[in-house]
Amino acid sequence: MLDPSADEIRDWGNSVIQLMADYLGNLRDRKVYRHMSSREIRDRLDPTVPTKGIDLNGLLKVFRETVIPFSRQNAHPRMFGYVQSPGTPLAAFADLLxxxxxxxxxxxxxxxxxxxxxxxxxxxxxxxxxxxxxxxxxxxxxxxxxxxxxxxxxxxxxxxxxxxxxxxxxxxxxxxxxxxxxxxxxxxxxxxxxxxxxxxxxxxxxxxxxxxxxxxxxxxxxxxxxxxxxxxxxxxxxxxxxxxxxxxxxxxxxxxxxxxxxxxxxxxxxxxxxxxxxxxxxxxxxxxxxxxxxxxxxxxxxxxxxxxxxxxxxxxxxxxxxxxxxxxxxxxxxxxxxxxxxxxxxxxxxxxxxxLHSLGEDDFEMVAPVELSIFCFRHVPVQLRNESAEAIDAFNERLLIALQRDGSSYLSNAALGGRFALRGCVLNYRTTLRDMEILLDDLRRVARSL
The missing domain is CATH 3.40.640.10 (Type I PLP-dependent aspartate aminotransferase-like (Major domain))
Structure with missing residues (x-):
């Protein structure tokens, strides 16, 4: 265990990455928190001082069956209780390196x-x-x-x-x-x-x-x-x-x-x-x-x-x-x-x-306050920041047509203050924040093809 071969390291890595992928891929199916008493957790972890080691599969089994389920799931999308980051796979790999x-x-x-x-x-x-x-x-x-x-x-x-x-x-x-x-x-x-x-x-x-x-x-x-x-x-x-x-x-x-x-x-x-x-x-x-x-x-x-x-x-x-x-x-x-x-x-x-652009993206601009469930905005990618209002209008008109033909998300249009705007309305109980994120992703993806 202390000095594995390169092949063993690859095998261990594959096992750990599989566990990581399964965990993150099924987060929504988990409870954010499951209670178990401290005594029960200690018993499951086996409190006796180990005199003989166990292999990686045994270690991962304990992690999978006890550590994961009886930890607060900080990466869960409904973990609202504390100022707690979900972490990212990229950062987890960075910690490994x-x-x-x-x-x-x-x-x-x-x-x-x-x-x-x-x-x-x-x-x-x-x-x-x-x-x-x-x-x-x-x-x-x-x-x-x-x-x-x-x-x-x-x-x-x-x-x-x-x-x-x-x-x-x-x-x-x-x-x-x-x-x-x-x-x-x-x-x-x-x-x-x-x-x-x-x-x-x-x-x-x-x-x-x-x-x-x-x-x-x-x-x-x-x-x-x-x-x-x-x-x-x-x-x-x-x-x-x-x-x-x-x-x-x-x-x-x-x-x-x-x-x-x-x-x-x-x-x-x-x-x-x-x-x-x-x-x-x-x-x-x-x-x-x-x-x-x-x-x-x-x-x-x-x-x-x-x-x-x-x-x-x-x-x-x-x-x-x-x-x-x-x-x-x-x-x-x-x-x-x-x-x-x-x-x-x-x-x-x-x-x-x-x-930084992805962490603090400002490539969408609201063009009217949101009072109820209608929202009007436009997409202004970085290459258009210094262009005229007319050029931005024309780009968003082309973007709307391309988005509608793409079919993954659908918007309409409005004219506000003489300017062209993309218009949406949320009136569906199935719509989630994730759907709104997908809409923005779709707009960026389609815009790159124009």
Whole structure:
């Protein structure tokens, strides 16, 4: 089992891939959750310490008959309970390859290509968020670790050593912020809860009042944590207003975007995140809205050198000798972890294989509000973005005819404001969201043939 031949590895791989395909192909036929007591599960897993091994078929049998059915099915289309990504097969394969290579992303020399791949992928995320070119960061286990790293950097920004430090966060902020304060010795009691408005967004006026009051009482305000998607309701705090307050009082502004920040990819949601590019740091969870399996979080720093001052540590056994500056690069200088798995590979493979356009597609435009069940829109592929309205009208007319002849989906047309529009109406109890997705796929497929 420890050192199989190449042929055995292929056989094992075929068995595992077959199990994976069967599982994903039959998800809709499963319950999202099946209850079994912890004692029953332990008994099925056989709690005795194994003295003799079993073959792969025996291992997969346990996985198939106990682990799969008595896990919450996070990839199930009706798993609505938590902010939980379904994962993707591509990312699962990336995890397999990362584990096969078993790179340890500590310093550049330990894994040159994986380190460069992570730095490249971090830079893509920096650009997505609109951060300055000097910004940087690293992948961590999740949003909690990202929040911890960012708050540690915030404390370092002015070399605060007071025991009266204060962090400001709304009452809707994730508990990991208070946990980070406890772990860093700041204290949970020094996380001040700022009032929220009727939409559960932080009130900038109450933030000012809390900071002013604390200054009068001799406390040292140093960090405000804004939310880009709260865990309870998805509320996005007024980021630009909070940045203005942070500037006024010289506070570090951290954005917890673990849940929602990647929604900036959607053109329709981009306005919600105005000001996010002005943050001093941001926590993100690619294992949420980038559909990746756990674990992979991310922290981006506007000024990475501040994080380096917080985390770098010199020791003889960590001293790096190299001919080029990049050979001295070490991820451990920017976060709490030393040993780090190759998390970046699945993000790189997803972004490189799927492309940002597919994750935040904006090639369809609504041309009228949807009040009941009629929807009017048009298809504007990237090559037509700079064309005239008349050219887009003509393209959509041809597209409608081709779609109707294709027969997989059917639309009609409307004229709105003198412009041609594709028109649909949902009035069938059998229609599902999947049917709407198929319609958009059909339109793209047919459009490519025009």
């Amino acid at each position: 990362a584990s096969t290579l078993n790179a340890n992303l500590t310093v550049w020399r330990s894994a040159p290509a994986p380190v460069e791949l992570e730095r490249l992928t971090i830079d893509w995320i920096r650009q997505i968020l609109g951060f300055n070119a000097e910004a940087g960061g690293l992948f961590v286990s999740g949003g909690s670790m990202a929040n911890l790293a960012a708050i540690a950097a915030a404390r370092q920004a002015k070399d605060y050593s007071s025991d009266r430090l204060r962090i400001y966060a709304s009452s809707e902020t994730h508990f990991s912020v208070a946990k980070a304060a406890a772990l860093l010795g700041i204290g949970r009691e020094n996380v001040r809860h700022v009032a929220v408005d009727e939409h559960l967004r932080m009130r900038a006026d109450d933030l000012v009042a809390k900071i002013t009051g604390d200054l009068e009482e001799g406390y040292v305000p140093f960090c405000v944590v804004a939310n880009a998607g709260t865990v309870n309701t998805g509320a996005v705090d007024p980021l630009a207003e909070i940045r203005d307050v942070a500037d006024r009082f010289q506070l570090w502004m951290h954005v917890d975007g673990s849940y929602g920040a990647f929604a900036v990819l959607a053109k329709s949601a981009r306005g919600l995140f105005a000001g996010i590019e002005r943050a001093d740091s941001i926590a993100l969870d690619p294992h949420k809205w980038l559909y990746l399996p756990v674990d992979v979080g991310c922290v981006i720093y506007r000024a990475p050198q501040i994080a380096r001052a917080a985390f770098a540590h010199e020791a003889e056994y960590t001293r790096i000798i190299g001919e080029e500056a990049d050979e001295a690069f070490a991820f451990w200088d920017y976060g709490p972890e030393l040993s780090r798995r190759f998390r970046a590979l699945k993000i790189w493979m997803l972004l490189k294989g799927v492309g």
